[in-house]
Amino acid sequence: EIVLTQSPATLSLSPGDRATLSCRASQSVSTHLAWYQQKPGQAPRLVIYDVSVRATGIPDRFSGSASGTDFTLTITSLQPEDFAVYYCQQRNVWPLTFGGGTTVEIK
Amino acid sequence: QVQLVESGGGVVQPGGSLRLSCAASGFTFSTYGMYWVRQAPGKGLEWVTFIWYDGSNKFYADSVKGRFTISRDNSKNTVFLQMDSLRPEDTALYYCAKDSRMGSGPYYFEDWGQGVVVTVSS
Numbered sequence: 001e002i003v004l005t006q007s008p009a010t011l012s013l014s015p016g017d018r019a020t021l022s023c024r025a026s027q028s029v030s031t032h033l034a035w036y037q038q039k040p041g042q043a044p045r046l047v048i049y050d051v052s053v054r055a056t057g058i059p060d061r062f063s064g065s066a067s068g069t070d071f072t073l074t075i076t077s078l079q080p081e082d083f084a085v086y087y088c089q090q091r092n093v094w095p096l097t098f099g100g101g102t103t104v105e106i107k
Numbered sequence: 108q109v110q111l112v113e114s115g116g117g118v119v120q121p122g123g124s125l126r127l128s129c130a131a132s133g134f135t136f137s138t139y140g141m142y143w144v145r146q147a148p149g150k151g152l153e154w155v156t157f158i159w160y161d162g163s164n165k166f167y168a169d170s171v172k173g174r175f176t177i178s179r180d181n182s183k184n185t186v187f188l189q190m191d192s193l194r195p196e197d198t199a200l201y202y203c204a205k206d207s208r209m210g211s212g213p214y215y216f217e218d219w220g221q222g223v224v225v226t227v228s229s
Contacts, residue, residue, distance in 0.1 A: 034215045036152070043202055043219035044152065055217070087152055091213050095168050096154040 002026050004088050004099035012107040019075040021102045023088035028069060032092040035064060035073045038101075039084045047086070048073060078104070109133040109218040111203050116223035119193055127188040127223055129203030137161070137181040140212035143188050145199035146222075155201070157213050158186065164211070171197075193227045200224055 003026040013019055023033070031051045036044040046055040048064040051071065061076045075082055083106050088099040115127040129141070143155040156177040157166045165177050176189040186203060200222040207217035 036216070038152075043221055044216070045219075046207065046215055046217050049207065049215045089152075089154075089215070091215060094166055096157070096213060098152040098154065101151045 001095055002029060002090055002093050002097050004090060004097055006086075006088060006099035006102045008102060009100070010103045010105060012105050013078055014107045015078050015080055017078050017107075019073075019078055019082070019104055021073040021075075021086055021104070023071040023073070023099050025069040025071070025090060027093075029090040029092040031066070032090055033064075033066070033071050034089045034091070036087045036089060037082075037084045038087065044087065075104070080106075109205060111205060111218060111220035113201065113203050113220045113223035116201065116225045118226045118228060120229050121194060121227055123193050123227070124189070124191045125193065125225060127190065127201055127203075127225070129186045129188075129220055131184045131186070131203075131205065134205065135209075136184040138209040140206035140210075140214075141177075141179060141186040142204040142206065142213070142216055143177065143186075144202045144204055144216065144219075145197075145225075146202070147196075147199045150199075153199075156188065157206075159211055160206075160209065166213075190225070193225075195227050198225060198227050 005024045035048040038044040051066045052064040110132045112130045158177045174192045179186045202222045203220045204216040205218040206212045207215040
């Protein structure tokens with residue numbers, strides 16, 4: 001099973017700040033990695049797929065990148081609606097797995 | 108627009124069974140794979156199972172293999188999750204989700220329902 005380790009667990013930032021979220025895979029997932037956003041009481045929402053492709057309706061302040069088995073979700077200039085929990089997920093190998101999540105909270 | 112509506116949740120004793128349903132609309136159901144994903148209270152996301160668009164292949168997390176069964180009825184635009192031999196650790200909010208591309212998959216969880224609560228407790 002591929003383990004996805006997200007860091008930090010919590011990111012305390014102010015609106016307008018830049019957020020950098022990390023996800024490290026225990027083995028190669030190729031480019032088959034996505035990021036999801038989940039707000040309290042809501043279902044998750046697909047944000048980025050295939051490492052760097054923004055999902056429909058996602059603003060361009062969200063971007064994804066990779067270096068080997070290290071993946072990064074960057075949110076430039078945080079907006080109030082961006083404060084949420086973010087999960088990475090791989091589809092390269094069964095079973096499909098999620099990271100443990102990073103909470104982006106208002107400082 | 109895509110709509111996924113789960114139903115069938117509830118409280119069940121350990122060892123009991125439940126059948127969840129997910130009614131889909133707003134897309135050509137028979138051309139997309141479908142997932143179930145769960146989230147235990149206060150915890151992260153866990154993929155449970157996936158079924159191909161035509162029902163010919165099914166995949167399960169080890170934690171539910173042999174106890175849960177996914178199926179679909181393309182004539183009724185509905186995907187099901189039969190849960191048997193339930194355990195307290197199966198207590199969670201269960202989401203159904205649509206695959207992000209047509210065909211075999213898996214790809215990504217593009218659209219989600221609002222979830223249905225399953226509680227396993229004596």
